[in-house]
Amino acid sequence: MYDVLVYLFENYYTPESCPSADVLTKRLMAAGFEHDDIDDAIGWLFGLAESTEKCVELTSMSDSSTRFYTPAEQQHLGVAALGFLSFLEYSGAVAPPLREIIIDRAMAAPEAPLSLQHIKIITLMVLWSQEAEIDHLILEELVTDDEEKLFH
Known part of the structure; x- marks a missing residue:
């Protein structure tokens, strides 16, 4: 699934530039992705659209709000993900509504x-x-890993 998501990011400037799910599936199959990975990624993207719609009401949430994670979230996300989310929040790269969408998609x-x-x-x-503006240093952090580049 993650390879498909990275491919979409690398090949489509905006989400609106992506074709319909049927056409996208055919293009991804032609690019060599497996059907299960394509289905998982497209399902994840549909969930992203639903989560975004639900989180629109959170736009009035204060930037200084504190997020307490449930035990299930702590277990599923893990220490590395929770630490990274805290870094993004405290650096100002991710506002609370976006944080909630990230958590929802991470839980999926x-x-x-x-x-x-x-x-x-x-x-x-x-x-x-x-289509959020991403600071160059944050973008660099997102596309690199300690061991290797995430992108091709």
């Missing part, structure tokens, strides 16, 4: 706890979907 990820690489991809895709 199949593995637990999330790796640092996967929470970065999820964050990048949420920011991409919102």
Whole structure:
């Protein structure tokens, strides 16, 4: 799933430039992705659209709000993801409504706890979907890992 999401980020400037799900599926199949990964990624993206719609009402949330994570969230996200989310929040890169969308999409990820690489991809895709401006240093942090580049 994550490879498909990275491919979308690399190949489509905005979410609106993506074709319909049927056409996108055919293009992804032609690019060599497996059907299960494509289905997972498209399902994840539909969930992202739903989560975004639900979080619109959170735009009035104060930037100084404190987020307490449930035990299930702590277990699923893991220490690396929680630390990375805190870094993004305190650096001002992610406002509370975007944080909530990231958490929702991270909770929809199949593995637990999330790796640092996967929470970065999820964050990048949420920011991409919102067409949010990303500070250059934050973008660099999102597209690199301690061991290797996330992108091709």
